[in-house]
């Protein structure tokens with residue numbers, strides 16, 4: 542993975558004397574997919590809108606580093622508020638976006654046809670946006686954000702409203718773009734997709750940084766072990782076992798959330814006799830569970846750690 546394409550340093554923004562984001566610093570590197578995460582209202586879109594120059598920060602700096610000296614208007618951007626020009630044919634919309642970015646029109650037309658085919662919209666060039674479904678329109682908007690081969694691509698909630706097949710299409714395309722060297726900043730609430738796609742993540746809570754690091758670092762640091770046991774066991778007894786923080790019951794399956802300091806081989810040796818085990822598995826908690834833990838302030842972040850990515 543390459544050098545930084547975007548650096549955000551000490552970003553702060555207030556609305557009507559209320560601080561919305563505070564001291565936000567991160568960078569996005571060439572060829573990486575970086576996630577910006579956080580609960581509703583955390584400040585993700587505000588951060589992105591400051592990067593895009595839709596609003597200006599009160600504090601901090603935003604720097605674009607590019608071999609080609611790419612100005613801000615050439616960034617690929619899929620905004621959270623979707624919207625394309627009504628009554629205009631899809632090909633004309635895509636060519637208009639390419640023109641805005643000073644991209645050669647013949648090249649853009651070729652790319653547009655390729656992408657429409659890739660996204661199952663072949664033959665829809667002359668159709669207008671209101672004749673498309675919401676998901677189809679989102680595909681067109683996604684194509685409009687990448688038609689000009691941007692070095693930096695910012696995607697605010699790219700998966701919202703997509704069916705699973707379209708989600709896979711978007712996921713594959715985002716991965717391919719990163720493999721070709723595009724730096725990608727992506728905000729999403731779908732933690733499973735973030736976990737599969739992203740190299741690093743930055744999590745905001747109440748306008749401030751909570752976690753910043755590679756996916757592996759974050760999982761190692763924040764994802765405790767959980768043990769899933771299938772069998773007919775009494776959850777209140779399981780709760781009394783050593784190193785068990787809490788137990789969740791799902792039918793005949795008990796999920797034992799273990800404390801951060803558990804040593805798994807030792808813990809397995811001391812399982813009580815009489816425990817009914819039809820199946821047993823040990824995993825780390827998912828990014829989804831880490832996120833819920835942080836957002837609800839339940840059992841996460843025992844130490845104030847900062848995982849600065851290399």
Ligand SMILES: Nc1ncnc2c1ncn2[C@@H]1O[C@H](COP(=O)(O)OP(=O)(O)OP(=O)(O)O)[C@@H](O)[C@H]1O
Pocket residue numbers: 556561579580581582583584585586587588
């Ligand atoms: N133009 C504005 N004027 C006043 N307050 C604003 C404005 N834009 C955003 N806010 C407030 O800033 C906070 C952060 O909003 P933002 O849209 O950045 O959150 P988000 O993390 O993107 O949330 P979501 O996941 O719901 O999209 C919210 O409390 C919101 O009400």
